[in-house]
Amino acid sequence: MFTNRSPVAVSLRIYSEEADAPKQLRVGARLDKYRIASRLGEGGFATVYSAYDTIEDRRVALKIPDSRHLANSQTIDDLQREVRIMAKLDHPGILKLKDARFIDGHFVMVFPMGDETLADRLTRRIARATAVDYALQMIDAVAFAHQQRVLHRDIKPENFILFPKQTIQLTDFGLARIQTSAHPVSASGTLGFMAPEQAMGHPGFRSDVFSLGLVIYRLLSGELPDYPFEAPLPGYQKLRKGLSSDFVAMIRKAIDPVPNRRFRDAIAMQNAVSRIRYPLSDRSVMQLGRSDNPSRISQRRAA
Known part of the structure; x- marks a missing residue:
């Protein structure tokens, strides 16, 4: 999904500019195949939610930055860096990034759900x-x-x-x-x-x-x-x-x-x-x- 030939920073800016008005996030809301179950925590500029992957039939964690920050080029650069770093770290002791994309106006990073x-x-x-x-x-x-x-x-x-x-x-x-x-x-x-x-x-x-x-x-x-x-x-x-x-x-x-x-x-x-x-x-x-x-x-x- 993210490779050296596809500049993620540019892609994120394009998608954030073209995205529709962000969908309201609440318990039970759907973001593509993900159904939000609860809010786990909030810190910095992002909120983490517990969600259910309706296709893979498993619980996942969604890290979603506040959409108000996505107009900030520095925030986009930070997201690009985090996504690309996590995508390259394949190790049993590092949480795996499963998905990262814009859904209904929100940039969504998907991770396995821990205990x-x-x-x-x-x-x-x-x-x-x-x-x-x-x-x-x-x-x-x-x-x-x-x-x-x-x-x-x-x-x-x-x-x-x-x-x-x-x-x-x-x-x-x-x-x-x-x-x-x-x-x-x-x-x-x-x-x-x-x-x-x-x-x-x-x-x-x-x-x-x-x-x-x-x-x-x-x-x-x-x-x-x-x-x-x-x-x-x-x-x-x-x-x-x-x-x-x-x-x-x-x-x-x-x-x-x-x-x-x-x-x-x-x-x-x-x-x-x-x-x-x-x-x-x-x-x-x-x-x-x-x-x-x-x-x-x-x-x-x-x-």
Whole structure:
């Protein structure tokens, strides 16, 4: 649908100019084959809806920017970038973009429907082995994005979606960029998970590592440190509980306030964690190292 030979930005402008007056969005409304079931959330310039695909007979999530923004060329450029970035990221740990087009005056991005966000899941107790499994999958997903030179810039619990069979996927590439060179940009991101250099307008792969490290720290400790970090870090004893010293050291390195002390990117972080065969100190779980998803772990006790 989107290829290098078909400039998406131009196409989006053409369709937005030719589109009819936007259809009112309400529960039960139809957008082509999609029937809106409920509003899931709103943030930035877009709203996310739960919907039903009447052709494929499955639930989906619709991300729909406010039609008032579509006259803004910068918004169109941002949509183009998000669509093209997500279309090229084919990985089990990254939410797949199923469809992207104008329907009844609305630009609609369609995604598989998950169970809940990691932010929602963090309100309930998570088994240690499950939390470690999620952490390994998240590192694997961000490492793949970095391999494609994609800088996410908004890694946080709300942007990880949980699916059945203990699967977690990264989404919302609305702030993402293809990293070609270091250059100042606006300080976009989410306070609390944004690296200090990103807040100053200098994001990079190391700042994604910082945000990812904080998400994992929050997942395993139940606490989120405030910058500037001062020892002892909140929840640090809970973080260490049951984890191998190497796994704890990996997390501490990822959230170092000094960029050059962190992993240079999530690829280096993934390489480091791949050398930790037993993430839990009691060795009750071990990394599988499967080629299809090397981050998954086995809970069979080692002999």
